[in-house]
Amino acid sequence: MSMPILLTVDDDPAVSRSVARDLRRRYGQDYRVVRAASGADALEALREIKLRGDAVAAILADYRMPQMDGITFLEQAMDLFPSARRALLTAYADTDAAIQAINVVDVDHYLLKPWDPPEEKLYPVVDALVEAWRAAGERPVEETKVIGHRWSSPSYKVRDFLARNSVPYRWYSVDEPEASRLLEAADRAAEDIPVLITPDGTVLCKPDGEQIADAVGLSTRPAAEFYDLVVIGGGPAGLGAAVYGASEGLRTVLVERRATGGQAGQSSRIENYLGFPDGVSGAQLTDRARRQAQKFGAEVLTARDVTGLEARGSARVVRFGDGSEIAAHAVVLATGVSYRALEAEGVADLTGRGVFYGSASTEAPECEGEHVYIVGGANSAGQAAVFFSRHAKDVSILVRGPSLHASMSHYLIEQIEAIGNIHVRPRTTVLRAHGTDHLEALTLCDEEQGITETVPTGHLFVFIGAAPRTEWLGDELLRDEHGFVRTGPDLVVEGNRPPGWTLDRDPHHLESSIPGVFVAGDVRSQSVKRVASAVGEGAMAVSLVHRYLEAR
Secondary structure, three states: OOOOEEEEEOOOHHHHHHHHHHHHHHHOOOOEEEEEOOHHHHHHHHHHHHHHOOOEEEEEEEOOOOOOOHHHHHHHHHHHOOOOEEEEEEOOOOHHHHHHHHHHHOOOEEEEOOOOOHHHHOHHHHHHHHHHHHHOOOOOOOOEEEEEOOOOHHHHHHHHHHHHOOOOEEEEEOOOHHHHHHHHHOOOOHHHOOEEEOOOOOEEEOOOHHHHHHHHOOOOOOOOOEEEEEEEOOOHHHHHHHHHHHHOOOOEEEEEOOOOOOOHHHOOOEOOOOOOOOOEOHHHHHHHHHHHHHHOOOEEEEOOOEEEEEEEOOEEEEEEOOOOEEEEEEEEEOOOEEOOOOOOEOHHHHEOOOEEEOOOHHHHHHHOOOEEEEEOOOHHHHHHHHHHHOOOOEEEEEEOOOOOOOOOOHHHHHHHHHOOOEEEEEOEEEEEEEOOOOOOEEEEEEOOOOEEEEEEOOEEEEOOOOEEOOOOOOOOOOEOOOOOEOOHHHHOEOOEOOOOOOOOOOOOOOEOOOOOEEEOOOOEOOOOOOHHHHHHHHHHHHHHHHHHHHOO
């Protein structure tokens, strides 16, 4: 293995050379010293290091740099190397910076410049950083191997599950020589694909989500039978509820059917979320929120399908698809929404084989030089178009309405208009998807001109509608005509509380028709479909849980 890295970031060339020289003098035999002149350059270096699979032991960043200060840089660097130890450099004592660095990026040390002599002022700090990094047990990334076919829907589902749960894996197409060698070693054949091989040699054929989660070390089984709070759904609302519930002392478990993050977790770039002026990817935001929830002691269960929810005395019981169940004093329902199916001939047969719901970022390398089509006019479709424009030759956004202005944020429309290979086609729908083993062409209808045409393509990404997954809920939980769950004032009709309501008060603002079951995020009737509002509702739901528990 290559040597672990010590990274220094300072916009002053003299200081940058000085710190790199001092570090090489002391640590050059065991560590590789890399220096950068700005936060942006350093992030680019970290991305290349990540791709090579090298390790970063410590990062020393100057606080006062133009464009991107040291705290902002370290915050983004944590997404790439969360276990790297961190030190902030400054030319003078700055108490506010120190407090911010501790709160935002959990900085390990705060180092004043100059550090002469380094034996007294620099080396003891760096010694502590590398010792802490070694003690944390940094290990090289162990890869899960996936053998499958590019146009196999089950193979795509395995890759997508691993990617959305941030599990490193290596993909082998079944027609590659190395794939044949792996199948032979595993005593499997091409008809067994997709085949998953874990780092310890475990072989799974055609695995489902729960089997994959167990094999790669994701938590799928609750540690207890009873909790203070069960959060159902791992999107922004559910993660917000888990963070606030666990941080406020509630024994909390979050249950997610597929992967934390929900639809927001698939967004390539969210640029209007408070506190991230340069934007943040859905995956980064999700990873931070998940780590934050677990830091406060919340359990996170993955690949568990919830099939029932009921009140059983004072307990609220959650049933799983395998027949097991857990109970709690209160529940936050945050299951979000799913994209609606595209009703066009051939689409269902080609789903996962060229037709995808959501951004399907694992497909990006396959789009090089291709013409990609995106159906939908909301922010998720726009973010996907911007993302795929970096890979595809052309991206066409198909919109049923006259323009994007009715459904997409203004900043995103401006971005799309400035990108030369993105084209918006208003009043255009998909009539048919063509292909045998994978998507080969689409028949489109320009409804304004009454013209149909067939265009060649291997990739169609669908972002239409918002359908709640609430069919599993019993009749006790009242929903609107579209399936979204009613809460709070919407449950009180002409002064009458909902049927079966037993408490001598009206339902709280986010409370459902079952006392102690609260609803947050997109699944709630009349909710605002934005990431920030979902997180806020998750936090608010926890405050209402406390109010509910105190009154019992």
